Amino acid sequence: MTTLVNSLKSSVFEGELHKNVVTAITYLLVLLIPIAFVLKNTLFIEAEIVYIEGPKVFLFRVLTAIALPFIIYGFIKEGWRVHANKFAVGIIIYFGWIAVATLESRDISISFWGEFLGQDSYSLLANLHYLVLLLGIIVTFNTKEKLITLFKVIGVSGAIASAPIILQHYSGFPFDLVPDGVGRPPGTFGNPVFAGAFLSLTTMCTAYLAIRHEKLYGLLLIPQVISLLMLQSRAGLLALVIFSGVTIVLSLKTSSKKRVLIYLGSFAILSIGAFLTGGVQRFLDSPSEITGRATYWSNSTKLIVESPVFGFGPDMFRYFYLQVSPANIQGFPEEPDHAHNWIVHNTVEMGIPGGLASAAALIGPIFFVNPFLGAIFLGHAGEQMFGVGRISDLMLFYILIGVAYNAYSRNNCAGF
Amino acid sequence: MRTVVIIVLVSSLSVLSIVFYSSNFIGSVFASNSIKRAKQNDGVGALSRMSIAIKLSPGVSTYPRLRSEYLLALIEADPTTKEAYEPIIAQDLERAINLNPWYHRHYIKAAEAASQLDQPEQSIKLYNRALQLVPNSSRLHDRLAAILIDNGQSELAIGYIDNAIKLTQDSDWSYRSYYLAGIAFENMQQVENAAQAVLMSLKKSPNSSLCPLAIEYLQKRIVDFESVYHDAEKCTNYQNYEPSSSTQKVTP
Numbered sequence: 261m262t263t264l265v266n267s268l269k270s271s272v273f274e275g276e277l278h279k280n281v282v283t284a285i286t287y288l289l290v291l292l293i294p295i296a297f298v299l300k301n302t303l304f305i306e307a308e309i310v311y312i313e314g315p316k317v318f319l320f321r322v323l324t325a326i327a328l329p330f331i332i333y334g335f336i337k338e339g340w341r342v343h344a345n346k347f348a349v350g351i352i353i354y355f356g357w358i359a360v361a362t363l364e365s366r367d368i369s370i371s372f373w374g375e376f377l378g379q380d381s382y383s384l385l386a387n388l389h390y391l392v393l394l395l396g397i398i399v400t401f402n403t404k405e406k407l408i409t410l411f412k413v414i415g416v417s418g419a420i421a422s423a424p425i426i427l428q429h430y431s432g433f434p435f436d437l438v439p440d441g442v443g444r445p446p447g448t449f450g451n452p453v454f455a456g457a458f459l460s461l462t463t464m465c466t467a468y469l470a471i472r473h474e475k476l477y478g479l480l481l482i483p484q485v486i487s488l489l490m491l492q493s494r495a496g497l498l499a500l501v502i503f504s505g506v507t508i509v510l511s512l513k514t515s516s517k518k519r520v521l522i523y524l525g526s527f528a529i530l531s532i533g534a535f536l537t538g539g540v541q542r543f544l545d546s547p548s549e550i551t552g553r554a555t556y557w558s559n560s561t562k563l564i565v566e567s568p569v570f571g572f573g574p575d576m577f578r579y580f581y582l583q584v585s586p587a588n589i590q591g592f593p594e595e596p597d598h599a600h601n602w603i604v605h606n607t608v609e610m611g612i613p614g615g616l617a618s619a620a621a622l623i624g625p626i627f628f629v630n631p632f633l634g635a636i637f638l639g640h641a642g643e644q645m646f647g648v649g650r651i652s653d654l655m656l657f658y659i660l661i662g663v664a665y666n667a668y669s670r671n672n673c674a675g676f
Numbered sequence: 677m678r679t680v681v682i683i684v685l686v687s688s689l690s691v692l693s694i695v696f697y698s699s700n701f702i703g704s705v706f707a708s709n710s711i712k713r714a715k716q717n718d719g720v721g722a723l724s725r726m727s728i729a730i731k732l733s734p735g736v737s738t739y740p741r742l743r744s745e746y747l748l749a750l751i752e753a754d755p756t757t758k759e760a761y762e763p764i765i766a767q768d769l770e771r772a773i774n775l776n777p778w779y780h781r782h783y784i785k786a787a788e789a790a791s792q793l794d795q796p797e798q799s800i801k802l803y804n805r806a807l808q809l810v811p812n813s814s815r816l817h818d819r820l821a822a823i824l825i826d827n828g829q830s831e832l833a834i835g836y837i838d839n840a841i842k843l844t845q846d847s848d849w850s851y852r853s854y855y856l857a858g859i860a861f862e863n864m865q866q867v868e869n870a871a872q873a874v875l876m877s878l879k880k881s882p883n884s885s886l887c888p889l890a891i892e893y894l895q896k897r898i899v900d901f902e903s904v905y906h907d908a909e910k911c912t913n914y915q916n917y918e919p920s921s922s923t924q925k926v927t928p
Contacts, residue, residue: 318700377735592815593813
């Protein structure tokens with residue numbers, strides 16, 4: 261912990277001012293966004309969980325707006341051309357296509373600003389803020405030590421975010437953050453699925469850190485895995501299973517075998533504990549809920565066929581899905597605002613090129629980084645086959661892309 | 677020098693963004709407070725706070741829609757305010773729709789408002805637009821049918837009622853649709869079809885919110901109603917129901 265504090269101090273208070281500011285803001289984002297909330301009925305826009313989303317989106321956009329001039333300065337100072345490589349081209353194509361899809365949208369205003377301003381969104385404006393964050397990581401976290409410190413902060417963030425989930429599970433959390441009709445603890449994420457997406461990412465990052473660099477940080481896995489099991493987040497656990505599987509295979513040939521075995525052994529013990537305490541039912545329910553998701557996917561396919569090149573525009577999914585949403589005998593058809601699959605969702609909104617670009621963003625980094633880091637992307641890709649990123653885990657996803665980019669592009673990051 | 681210019685421009689953009697987002701955030705706080713006041717029946721307080729929310733968050737389409745609902749409630753409480761508030765309601769709903777022309781809820785609320793303000797043609801137009809956005813909604817088909825019936829277009833309403841029944845797969849939830857069909861057939865002087873439709877409504881849902889109206893209607897139309905329908909006692913609302921002598925508007 262002392263080492264972490266010293267690392268934080270030196271990265272925030274020593275060196276160039278613009279990098280210090282961006283570093284501090286990044287740490288604030290990683291630590292604060294997952295746990296940001298206000299009390300129910302404090303805010304109103306449209307979504308039921310605006311008391312969760314609203315503060316996160318507000319904080320995220322304000323902090324990235326503050327960081328922007330410092331990031332631009334950093335890029336100018338380093339030279340714009342220093343970063344030209346295949347990875348950079350991929351990033352440009354991905355965000356560039358979001359801009360193109362916005363211009364070709366059925367409603368440019370909604371695709372630019374978002375359905376409901378202030379809520380979580382896939383609009384161009386939201387993506388510009390993620391791009392700012394990504395650029396901030398690229399320009400600032402440009403050494404192996406800084407990347408390690410960043411992963412430590414991610415691990416701590418995951419541990420902190422686990423606390424409300426565990427307390428809610430035992431009805432000990434002092435604030436009522438559980439939306440009506442939600443049976444499982446959602447922590448400070450508004451929904452157990454969103455919590456699972458975030459925690460699966462932080463858990464994988466923490467495991468990576470423990471296996472590759474600082475084994476003591478493996479202790480931070482305990483609250484995170486416990487909370488993931490309490491969430492009964494199947495997609496989140498799928499991510500861990502994929503990550504674990506890949507990591508086992510990779511570790512057989514490296515010196516990390518022992519650490520991998522400790523991590524996997526702990527995970528297995530906690531999983532057995534969860535099953536013994538009755539956490540198995542949700543997993544047995546999985547087949548019927550996959551059928552439910554298959555309905556979203558097959559209806560989304562009709563939309564893709566209708567507009568295969570440019571899609572319907574970012575943030576337009578809800579409106580066009582409603583036009584194909586099957587009738588509900590009680591009166592109104594189901595109104596999902598996403599396709600429950602990252603690639604399908606982005607293909608509906610941005611056409612087949614957008615879907616391919618999204619798939620590349622999800623899996624592409626695997627081909628540029630060491631296999632252990634690639635395992636995180638692979639695990640996350642598994643999780644995103646049953647959901648789409650939201651503010652907290654999406655923020656972390658773009659941070660990881662920045663980390664992957666630096667790990668690939670910069671000699672100073674070699675060995676991360 | 678070029679770097680300085682770029683940084684100054686970018687910084688200005690950042691500051692503007694922060695002001696913009698902060699304004700929206702505060703607007704959402706006022707909007708929430710407005711809803712609390714509305715729930716406490718403080719219509720004036722709700723209205724003033726929602727007006728502030730609209731000024732602070734001009735891009736949020738939900739707020740003008742909600743303000744129009746408060747104004748409609750005020751008109752209902754005091755009909756003398758209709759002349760003053762009606763233009764504002766129209767403006768608010770138009771604004772909500774312009775900000776998000778894809779959101780079916782704006783059209784539904786606008787159609788309800790038009791109906792409440794005795795503007796059936798406008799209501800029909802808006803429900804039609806909502807149906808284009810949500811074509812598989814049996815409720816919307818029913819609502820449009822109800823407005824058409826009220827507006828003397830019962831023959832046209834039958835088509836929408838048919839669609840509603842198909843969308844509910846002729847399940848128990850189609851009781852509304854059958855009741856509406858009864859009213860439509862009655863208006864078309866097809867008394868036997870009307871009685872059959874209303875009877876079907878009762879059979880689909882013996883204790884629905886419409887069962888008192890259905891029973892009252894059938895008792896007047898079918899000579900020996902009790903021998904045709906044996907489950908009248910399942911309609912628990914009927915015991916306290918007072919038959920109406922005036923023409924009742926159709927509301928599914």
